Amino acid sequence: MIDTIIHSGQWLAYVFAFLMGLSMLIYGLLDGYDLGVGMLSYYAKNKKESDQMVSSIGPFWDANETWLVLGVGILLVAFPKAHGIILSNLYIPVFVMLIGLIFRGVAFDFMSKSDNTHKKDWYYAFFAGSLTTAIAQGYMLGSYIIGFKLDTLYAKLFVITVSISLAVGYCLIGANWLIMKTNGKLQKKSIKWAKLSLMGAITCIALVSLGTPIANPTIFNKWFLFPNFYYLSLIPMLTIFFVVWMYLLLNKLPYGDDRYCWLPFVLTIIIAILCFIGLAYSFFPFIIPNEMLIVQASAAYSSLFIIFIGVLIVLPILFGYTFFVYRVFRGKTSDLNYD
Amino acid sequence: MDVLELSRIQFAANITFHFLFPSITIALGWFLLFFKLRFNFTKDVKWMDIYFFWTKVFALCFAIGVVTGITMSFQFGTNWPGFMNTVGNVAGPLLGYEVLTAFFLEASFLGVMLFGYKRVKPWVHTLATFLVAFGTLLSAFWILVLNSWMQTPQGIVMIGGEAIVTSWFEVIFNPSMPYRLIHTLLASVLTASFLIIGLSAYRVLKNGNTKILRSTMQAAIIVAAIVTPTQIFIGDLHGLNTYKHQPQKVAAIEGLWQTQKGAPFVLFGIPDEKQKKNLMSLEIPKMGSYILTHDFNGEVKGLDQFEDKHPPVGKVFYSFRIMVLFGILMLIFSWLGVFYIIKNREFPKYYLKILFFMTFSGWIPTIAGWYVTEIGRQPYLVQGILKTADAVTTTVPSSYVGITLTIYLIVYAVLFYAFISTIFYLARGASDKLSNKHKEIDLGDRRSAAVKIST
Numbered sequence: 001m002i003d004t005i006i007h008s009g010q011w012l013a014y015v016f017a018f019l020m021g022l023s024m025l026i027y028g029l030l031d032g033y034d035l036g037v038g039m040l041s042y043y044a045k046n047k048k049e050s051d052q053m054v055s056s057i058g059p060f061w062d063a064n065e066t067w068l069v070l071g072v073g074i075l076l077v078a079f080p081k082a083h084g085i086i087l088s089n090l091y092i093p094v095f096v097m098l099i100g101l102i103f104r105g106v107a108f109d110f111m112s113k114s115d116n117t118h119k120k121d122w123y124y125a126f127f128a129g130s131l132t133t134a135i136a137q138g139y140m141l142g143s144y145i146i147g148f149k150l151d152t153l154y155a156k157l158f159v160i161t162v163s164i165s166l167a168v169g170y171c172l173i174g175a176n177w178l179i180m181k182t183n184g185k186l187q188k189k190s191i192k193w194a195k196l197s198l199m200g201a202i203t204c205i206a207l208v209s210l211g212t213p214i215a216n217p218t219i220f221n222k223w224f225l226f227p228n229f230y231y232l233s234l235i236p237m238l239t240i241f242f243v244v245w246m247y248l249l250l251n252k253l254p255y256g257d258d259r260y261c262w263l264p265f266v267l268t269i270i271i272a273i274l275c276f277i278g279l280a281y282s283f284f285p286f287i288i289p290n291e292m293l294i295v296q297a298s299a300a301y302s303s304l305f306i307i308f309i310g311v312l313i314v315l316p317i318l319f320g321y322t323f324f325v326y327r328v329f330r331g332k333t334s335d336l337n338y339d
Numbered sequence: 340m341d342v343l344e345l346s347r348i349q350f351a352a353n354i355t356f357h358f359l360f361p362s363i364t365i366a367l368g369w370f371l372l373f374f375k376l377r378f379n380f381t382k383d384v385k386w387m388d389i390y391f392f393w394t395k396v397f398a399l400c401f402a403i404g405v406v407t408g409i410t411m412s413f414q415f416g417t418n419w420p421g422f423m424n425t426v427g428n429v430a431g432p433l434l435g436y437e438v439l440t441a442f443f444l445e446a447s448f449l450g451v452m453l454f455g456y457k458r459v460k461p462w463v464h465t466l467a468t469f470l471v472a473f474g475t476l477l478s479a480f481w482i483l484v485l486n487s488w489m490q491t492p493q494g495i496v497m498i499g500g501e502a503i504v505t506s507w508f509e510v511i512f513n514p515s516m517p518y519r520l521i522h523t524l525l526a527s528v529l530t531a532s533f534l535i536i537g538l539s540a541y542r543v544l545k546n547g548n549t550k551i552l553r554s555t556m557q558a559a560i561i562v563a564a565i566v567t568p569t570q571i572f573i574g575d576l577h578g579l580n581t582y583k584h585q586p587q588k589v590a591a592i593e594g595l596w597q598t599q600k601g602a603p604f605v606l607f608g609i610p611d612e613k614q615k616k617n618l619m620s621l622e623i624p625k626m627g628s629y630i631l632t633h634d635f636n637g638e639v640k641g642l643d644q645f646e647d648k649h650p651p652v653g654k655v656f657y658s659f660r661i662m663v664l665f666g667i668l669m670l671i672f673s674w675l676g677v678f679y680i681i682k683n684r685e686f687p688k689y690y691l692k693i694l695f696f697m698t699f700s701g702w703i704p705t706i707a708g709w710y711v712t713e714i715g716r717q718p719y720l721v722q723g724i725l726k727t728a729d730a731v732t733t734t735v736p737s738s739y740v741g742i743t744l745t746i747y748l749i750v751y752a753v754l755f756y757a758f759i760s761t762i763f764y765l766a767r768g769a770s771d772k773l774s775n776k777h778k779e780i781d782l783g784d785r786r787s788a789a790v791k792i793s794t
Contacts, residue, residue, distance in 0.1 A: 058450070058453075058454060059450030059451070059453070059454045060450060062401075062402070062405060062446040062447075062449055062450065063443060063447040063449075063450065065405065065409070065446070066438070066443050066446045069409055069412055069442060070438050070439070070442075070443075072412055072416075073412060073435055073438045074435070075416075076412065076415060076416060076427070076431065076434065077427065077430075077431030077432065077434060077435045078431070080423040080424055080427035080431065081424065083415075083416045083420070083423060084416055084420025084421075084423065084424060084732070086416070087413060087416030087417045088416070088417060088420060088734045088735050089734075090417075091417050091735050091739050091743075092739065092743075094413050094417055095417075095743045095746075098409065098410045098413060099746065099750060101406055101409060102406040102407065102410070102750060102754070104406075105403075105405060105406035106403055106406060106754060106757075108402060109398050109402045109403075110399070110761060113395060113399060113764070113765055114760075114761045114764060115761075115764045118757070299428055300503055300504075302428070302503070302504060303427075303429075303432050303504060306432050306507065307431065307432045307435045310432075310436055310439055310440070314439040314440060315439075318439070318443050318447075321443075321444075321447050321448070322443075322447060325447050325448070325450055325451060328451055328455050328458050328459055329450065329454070329455070329458070
């Protein structure tokens, strides 16, 4: 079987499916903390606090958002046949997300530059844009999981649950980002937010994990067939382990010398990766659940190959300078100035 | 209206609004680098003040450009699935390379450029400025390669209704690419120049003249004075190139209904598609032939040769004339500025007022020119290969497109208003006196400054 995959050139389709998944995961993590901070900014007590929150993501959000462009770009480029179907089905949520992203993105710049009478509006736009984006993305993920068949009440409830779950997940990673990037009062507050979000996230992960196999019978068979079940149970068990670890840690933070302030953020990333692996396993080898296989949707070999070369060259450089930028802005957030 | 018409209006609205901002940032990035380098060489802090003011404008334009650009990448899928299904093998890699080589580069180093001045070594900050400018340029390159390919496609074979690439060299270096690329880049230089000139003129009118504003305006006026005639020359070459590859577009530009020898150049008129002639037209005899064939009696192809396969005449015809008119205005007023500069005279008030009114004058010809080239390609999406009507979605109901279009238009109107008012607010608030804060950092110990900030 592996032989046929290599000789037929199908391996490239799988490589691109992997790359698309990777971009979406990185997007979810990186813009996830941006959007989370955006949603939490609603609870900032005063302008100084919200400015601090905004500053913590100021240098990063733009590049973070680019992962979404790459993800949808790969869908567009590598899987042209799936791309039309998926995006036509998601017409309205995509639109809602785009409006959210527009307001979230421009609010960053307008809030620091516009006159005082409008400043407040842009702070609000920043929060509302982040929330809208998160909910719309969750809605898209939910509809995707059930193969865009939203006709039953169960399906609708499921999609709503996934929408809320993603928003809660973003709040969790956002709060943990703030624990890492701030100190003092705001940090203490962030720890409180993180605890609340973690409670929400636990409920959500449980609901979605149980709801998915029921909503989609193919996925049920993939998970609950023996002996696969034994190996697969490692994923939820590890998830539980890291969730408990984070819970215990959040109860102890902050330490006097601020050690481990970065750990909740890292733990969130690990948990998100586990959830992502679970999802990816559920769908593989389909690109549209139960409808279209990855290999059926892929573009011509020659076109994919030329992008693949580009990816091989560019990706390491990209990771290199992303690392550089995070290093430049490491440590606690100070007020961001243009000079 | 049907899905096709609504989707076309929606895409036109999106791309028009989007393009306003890259048309500034593509060139403004290089202006920033110029200001930064002037500072590096002269150590005159005024250049840093200029730099920081314009990074704010740049950041604002960049942010709006990014978020409205994302909209378009999704619309390929939501509204125009036929595009990727047919020519995805060409468009895909080009768009992919744009994201990989340009988007990440500019977005990543933008943070360093905007917020990293005190956190990195001076040369790293200059390098970051360069990389942002370079990334923006690179992004323009890839997108214009794709657009040019859609105008003058080559290097492919059609197999089973799908374009398969036979030569990437031919795809990238398609015949109209060099002309369109240079023409668009220069349009951006002019848009940015007049924005810089106009906003500075506004500041002079509001707060009085200063050394900073004079230097800024001088630099931008000289650039505009050199680039405008160059742009007119390049535009002419671009037109000749279009005549060779898309004669129907040029026929619409010229408003030439019949193929003829010694064709006139129509200065103005009202093209009437029903009667197939121009009403109330003002013409220069034989000039059309001379411009296109460099022979007063040369034969020029008219619209009669392209029955049902030529673009709507009026839109192309008017857009072209608007573009040319603004080109001439730019030429006159940039040269007038050079006159004052050479005479070493203050800019008089009337001139400053004109410049202020011309703040956004780069946008109008840029957009008008874009309409000429895009509407001029109709009814095709990819010239001769894919019709626009065949690419539109068949599954999305027109009510969806109608509703989203309405909301997009409202959102864009809000953003447009916010952008314009914020820019002038920034200009009013910007301190025109030399500030001491940069001096302290540049001449003093950079390290101690950095420590002060992080605590």
